[in-house]
Amino acid sequence: MQKNxxxxxxxxxxxxxxxxxxxxxxxxxIRIRNYEGQQNNFIKKALDALKIPYTVSKNFNEYRKDFxxxxxxxxxxxxxxxxxxxxxxxxERSRMVKTKITSNNSWSNINYWSK
Numbered sequence: 704m705q706k707n708x709x710x711x712x713x714x715x716x717x718x719x720x721x722x723x724x725x726x727x728x729x730x731x732x733i734r735i736r737n738y739e740g741q742q743n744n745f746i747k748k749a750l751d752a753l754k755i756p757y758t759v760s761k762n763f764n765e766y767r768k769d770f771x772x773x774x775x776x777x778x779x780x781x782x783x784x785x786x787x788x789x790x791x792x793x794x795e796r797s798r799m800v801k802t803k804i805t806s807n808n809s810w811s812n813i814n815y816w817s818k
Contacts, residue, residue, distance in 0.1 A: 705756065714749035715785035721745050723771075726810040727792045729799045733776040739770045747773060755780035 757776035
């Protein structure tokens with residue numbers, strides 16, 4: 704007989720471990736990119752669990768021949784629930800400001816897979 708188990712994960716863990724790409728803008732926006740598949744469902748559920756406003760766009764990737772999803776939301780909206788990620792994003796955003804990246808539309812990639 705199979706036992707049911709319960710696994711609790713945080714939204715922060717989902718974002719950091721299951722996202723293909725996480726970017727921060729100088730203006731304080733976060734963009735998460737992911738491809739179709741189960742990970743995409745987890746990203747959406749994590750955002751919904753936080754009850755924060757976000758937008759999502761779906762784009763066809765010619766190289767991979769599949770769809771990617773980009774989720775966009777405000778960095779400040781994750782401050783309480785995702786403190787480590789928020790801190791990483793704030794450090795990178797501050798670096799962008801200090802290096803005089805002038806456009807608020809500039810994006811910088813945060814790589815959690817090398818940490």
